[in-house]
Amino acid sequence: MIGIEQQRDWAQQLVAASAAELTAVQPDWMSAARAAAVQTLSTLPLLDRKQEAWRYTRIDALLEHRFLPATAAPAVPTTILNSCLLPAFDASRLVFANGRFMPWMSNLHDLPAGVQLCSLREALTTNPEQLATWFGQAVQQPGHVFTALNTALVNDGVYLHIEKGVELEQPIEVIYINQCADAPLLLQPRNLVILEPTAKATLIERFISPDESLYFHNNLSEIALGAGAALSHYRMQDESRSAYHLGSLYLSQQQHSRYHGTSLAFGGRWARTEYNTSFRQEGAECVLNGLYTVGDQQLNDVHLDVRHSVPGCTSREQFKGVLYGKGRAVFDGRILVEKQAQRSDAVLTNDNLVLSRDAEIDTKPQLEIHADDVRCSHGTTVGRLDPQQLFYLRSRGIDALTARNMLCLGFAGEVLDTIDVPVLRELADSRLVSMLGDATVAAE
Amino acid sequence: MLAISNLHVAIEDKPILRGLDLNIAAGEVHAVMGPNGSGKSTLAHVLAGREGYQISAGEVLFEGADLLALEPEQRAHKGVFLGMQYPVELPGVNNMMFMRESVNAVRRARGEPELDAVTFISQVRKQASLLELDETLLKRNVNAGFSGGEKKRNEILQMAMLEPKLAILDETDSGLDIDALRVIASGVNALRSPQRSILLITHYQRLLDYIQPDYVHVLVAGRIVRSGDRQLALELEDKGYGWITGEAAA
DSSP, rough: OOOOOHHHHHHHHHHHTTTHHHHHOOOHHHHHHHHHHHHHHHHOOOOOOOOOOGGGGGOHHHSSSSOEESSSSSOOOHHHHHHHHHHTTOOOEEETTTTOOGGGGOOOOOTTTEEEEEEEHHHHHHHHHHHHHHHSOOOOOOOHHHHHHHHHHHHHHEEEEEEOOBBBBOOOOEEEEEESSOOOOEEOEEEEEEEEETTTEEEEEEEEEEEEEOOEEEEEEEEETTTTTEEEEEEEEEETOOOOEEEEEEEEEEOEEEEEEEEEOOOOEEEEEEEEEEOSTTOEEEEEEEEEEEEETTTTEEEEEEEEEESSSSEEEEEEEEEETTEEEEEEEEEEEEEOOOTEEEEEEEEEEOOOOSSEEEEEEEEEEESSSSSSEEEEEEEEHHHHHHHHHHHHTTOOHHHHHHHHHHHHHHHTOOOOHHHHHHHHHHHHHHHHHHHHHHOO | OHHHHEEEEEEETEEEEEEEEEEEOTEEEEEOOTTTTSHHHHHHHHHHHHOOOOOEEEEEETTHHHHTTTOHHHHHHEEEEOOSSSOOOOTBBBHHHHHHHHHHHHHHHHTTTOOOOHHHHHHHHHHHHHTTTTTTHHHSBBTTTOOOHHHHHHHHHHHHHOOEEEEEEEEEEEOOOHHHHHHHHHHHTTTTTTTTTEEEEEEEEEEHHSSOEEEEEEEHHHHHHHHHHHHHHHHHHOOTTTHHHHEEEE
């Protein structure tokens, strides 16, 4: 893996390129947080392949690109925006183009009282005290070079705050449209999602590129759920086959809160999703479901760090992968149950369907249990399509290709069935079907 | 309808069928009986087109055309149906959707219009009720968590929906209690017609009390060693396979 000096140079060059931006007017605490992150960048133990979390995921190709921090908002034609919208889908909507909030493309009307939904920049002006209270709270670990970079260069993102007891009926949709014509860009939204006690919401994030742009989308979300709060959070990453994507999520959950996360990853050349979850009080529940597909020239990496540090919490992690062509996937899921976390209940599974000889999956589910009264299990499978199942379908008159697609959809169904937003479910289905079309081409 | 002559089939170079001959005319019901390992299931699978079998000699004509040259789905389009001994579970594949896909794939291949959802559902329901198949099973994934009897009923339901010309039923009686056997047999009998041939593959005579065959064949070591009418099955029941295998070896 690429050397430490090069990693520091790469990061420092990005920090230097953002210097003008960094001196813009900011509250002191924000400037301090950024400065600390810049400092961290020069002191962190950087990435190497001896670190389990990066063992199978090389960053060499990523660091070879000289990305430029995106500063100006690009002009995204309305036609492109319209092509990114889901049909007949009523949602409050924030649109980011190259990481910058696009107010005129967004829809923030009809939000009930008690809901603040705006860009991070706007929140810095309108509600800096509240922002200061929450910013950086869920990210309690030093993280790695990319998370530090996100903090060092923070400039925009989603700010969602829902007051106690407010239940949002209508989903919130965040669309990230990414497109760069010239130099490869660094885009790094920083999101802060706060649900006060017993608040309830559905958040959908979609990462899209209308063409084959090369960029690095280094997003970071901090999510804090108060006692009894419930968040359904969907992420669909469907980016360009040249794009690099790192989504880092940090969760902090209070008593009896529920987080249901669904990660759908179809695109990207190099895409990694990190869930770092932390139960702060008893009785909380965290459910993470995911589906990833990878073909030629694609790497998808799922990294879970689920920490049971208080008693009586439940976590469910179910990730499925469909691999074809020369696709590569990495699953590194860890559940840590600390000594005091009695009555923890955790189930972690990772199942992979490999459609080609050249695809590769490195899967590593881990349970680290220090408590003695727990219910925990984990399992992983890597398999091909079952010839008996294929024969069964074909003997009923269904052609080989349709039979294969039915079995793949069936395999993915267990994850897709957990999607409660019908229009998103349809989108995921059709995306999977078109991917299977690609897979046929790749197989020939 | 079906003409098998001198069929030789091996699995991983181990000969299983060694010169099998069998002719089935339209409307006839034939039973092939035989001890374990005699090649009964191999015959069923080879006719349906399952992979993994080496056909070294012989031919199979279905309505005068070479059946062995066809893909499994093409055989289904021509009207061949295999009711499996062990129907597999299809996780995540809805039973109703599956059957509709199957029926319409066959109809398309035959140049018939597809069945619309309403017509299809009403037909499936009618057939399911004849087979006393719990309707909730139609909404579940194919065979997922079905009991042995439910799986077999689901096979006969598919047969009824696909209206094959040749139905091969591979040990459809295995694992069934007497009530389930009666229901399934009456489902099969309802499908008997002068245009439809049925090949019953079974280890036991019992099934033949309920589905009465026109001909009975005894398969031993990959060959049909004796053919007769129903009396042959009763005789076998009485004397056991040793009676014939001993004779065949002699």
